[in-house]
Amino acid sequence: MKLICLTLFLIIIVLFYWQFPVKYxxxxxxxxKPLDPLLIMALIKVESNFRENAISPAGAIGLMQVMPRTADWMKEKFNLIDSNVNHPVDNIVLGTTYLKYLMQLYDENIDLALMAYNVGPSQLETRKTLAEKYLYRIKLYYKIYKVLYFWMG
Incomplete structure (x- = not known):
């Protein structure tokens, strides 16, 4: 019986690591920096489930689901001219830069910044319920990442 319990426990652990990768x-x-990389991993998990070529119905692209218009604006504002929103590494650079910008915009309030990342700053008040559900998922996945990869955070 102990062997069966141990085997099931190990299978569950392996499944969690499989479902919550640390690719990239x-x-x-x-x-x-200065944000916790595991928070960004949780954001990527929610946004695209690590699908590099993910495209949302709204037109958001890549791992971090960056909108093309936002990417174009970011390229100019932060001198990321050579960035390609379709390239996974560039998508991460654009997405993390945008989240850090939102952190400044919302006085370092990570909850507001994450909700604005999801629905857009101009839609935060009108789509608050959706944004709060998104924030809940990010926080849940962030906790899971912190448990699974405690040595990385």
Whole structure:
């Protein structure tokens, strides 16, 4: 019986690691400062489930689901001219830069910044319920990442 319980426990742990990957962690770590890279991993999990070529019905692109118009604006504002929103590494750079910009915009309030990342700053008040559900998922996945990868955070 103990062997069966141990086997089931190990299977569950492996499934969690499989469902919560750390692909691109080095790129995220390099570009996320001062934010916790594991928070960005949770954001990527929610936004695209790590599908590099993900395109939302609204037209958001890539791992971090960056809108093309936002990417164009970011390229100019932050001198990221050579960035390609379709390239996974560039998508992470654009997405993390945008989240850090939102952090400044919302006085370092990570909850507001994350909700604005999802619905857009101009839609935050009108789509608050949707944004709050998104924030809940990010926080849940962030907790899971912190448990699974406690040595990385």
């Amino acid at each position: 962690y080095s790129v995220v770590r390099e570009n996320s």
